[in-house]
Amino acid sequence: MFKTTLSKLFILLTCWWLSFAALGTSLEGVRIWPSPDNTRVVLDLSKAPKYTYFTLTNPNRIVVDIQGKPQDFNFTKVKNTSPLLKEIRKSSAKKPNTFRLVLELKEATKPIIFSLTPTKPYGDRLVMDLPHSAALSKTKVEISQPSSERDIVIAVDAGHGGDDPGALGKRTYEKNITLTIAKQVAAKINREKGMQAILVRSGDYYINLNKRSEIARKSQADLLVSIHADGFKNPKPRGASVWVLSTRRANSEIGRWIEKHEEQSELLGGAGEVINNTEQDLFLTRTLLDMSMDHSMNTGYGVSVEVLKELGKVTKLHKKRPEHASLAVLKSPDIPSLLVEAGFITNHEEENLLRSKAHQKKIANAVYVGIKRHFENSPPAGTYFAAIAAKSHIVQRGENLSVIAKRYGVTVSQLKRANKLKSDTLRVDQELKIPNS
Structure with missing residues (x-):
């Protein structure tokens, strides 16, 4: 009899606890992150959500039912600049112990809705990705590329964004x-004749890591440079660094930490795909055999060397040579890529520096100068930089200054001045600099 009573009591307590747990899920916050081609709505919840949803038309709506305790929430205080989402409001749910949210839309969309487990600094979340139509999308690549003497296009990527804050300092988010x-x-690149920059991310929103390379590719970029601020599990490491693609996993502790942090970024950003899936690794392995990948890796390394030289003039370096890691943003086989870590945001001294406008300006200028110097020395064919690059001529038997000047469309005096010649005498195999006509 006593055992039967205990069993019944246990069952009652279990049912009560399950009922309490179901009622315990509550809405703690709402964040709306509009990007050029997508609006992301993030619901911060007290527990992992159990939910269902459906769409309605005339007018266009998304209805989300979440199992949990109905409560008051002031949606009017939620910042909303989305071109797609009109408003979020509460509605009456048909099932008990459920609260209903209605997303009023300006046009129909096919939502992608999924939950995310706690990842610092966030707890449980329900993420709703709402793709924009072509009419609403602001993703427009306007690159001026004449048939000759085109601009060198640099895609500048600001790491992290939106729901992904990146590395966390005491007072600062990396994003x-x-x-x-x-x-x-x-801005510095766009002021340079013969160069043009496009920003991969121009606001506080998240872009899937693989899509960042796609944006650079659509812009016909000659280089992708991704800007980051490093973080580590302890505050001791400091200094700027530059990373290029490695076909193997990183062999340094900092490198492994960065690779792990990139995976965490996809979780924070709520990417709908896994970076390192089998098909992609197979594709990358095959692509690495292609000469285009060799060219991209060599060019990326060449730029990184120049950028490091400039960074060393304005800040402490973590490493004096480019470091290697297997990072998604570096894996594009047809676009030379590098990742710049401006310093360790987890180091108190460097966090203060990175918050300084003067220091930010120095870092930006170092990156710009390094990129410019590389392309001045190795300009892509058909670009303005290639057209103005200093040419050279090896003197052949029977040639004189007059013949060479006529061949290159310059004057004899220009040739003499460019080569600091005091006479008209030349010797066979002498190298002459050819000035711009």
Whole structure:
């Protein structure tokens, strides 16, 4: 009898607990992150959600039912600049112990809705990705590329963004530092004749890591530079660094930490695909055999060397040579890529530096100068930089200054001045610099 009573009591307590747990899920916050071609709505919840949803037309709506305790939430205080989402409001749910949210839309869309487990600094979340139509999308690539003497196009990527804050300092989110520096790099490039920059991310929103390379590719970029601020599990490491693609996993502790942090970024950003899936690794392995990948890796390394030289003039370096890691943003086989870590945001001294406008300006200028110097020395064919690059001529038997000047469309005096010649005498196999006509 006593055992029977205990069993019944246990069952009652279990049912009560399950009922309490179901009622316990509550809405703690709402964030709306509009990007050029997508609006992301993030619901911060007290527990992992159990939910269902459906769409309605005339007018266009998305209805989400979440199992949990109905409560008051002031949606009017949620910042909303989305071109697609009109508003979020509460509605009456048909099932008990459920709260219903209705997303009013300006047009129909096919939502992608999924939950995310806690990842610092966030708890349980329900993520709703709402793709924009072509009419609403602001993703427009306007690159001027004449048939001759085209601009060198640099895609500048600000790491992280939106629901993914990146590395966390005591007072700073990495995503804010990277966007500020990236905008300054792009502005400097756009002021340089023969160069043009496009910002991969121009605001506080998240872009899937693989899509960042796609944006660079659509822009016909000659280089992708991704700006970051490093983080580590302890505050001791400091200094800027530059990373290029490795076909193997990183062999340093910092490199492994960065690779792990990139995977965490996809979780925070709520990417709908896994970076390192089998098909992609197979594709990358095959692509690495292609000469285009060799060219991209060599060019990326060449730019990184120049950028490191400039960074060393304005800040402490973590490593004096480019480091290697297997990062998604570096894996594009047809676009030379590098990742710049401006410093360790987890180091108190460097966090203060990275928050400084003067230091941000120095970092941006170093990145810009390094990129410019590389392309001045190795300009892509058909670009303005290639057209103005200093040519050279090896003197052949029977040639004189007059013949050479006529061949290159310059004057004899220009040739003599460019080569600091005091007479008209030349010797066979002498190398002459040819000035711009």
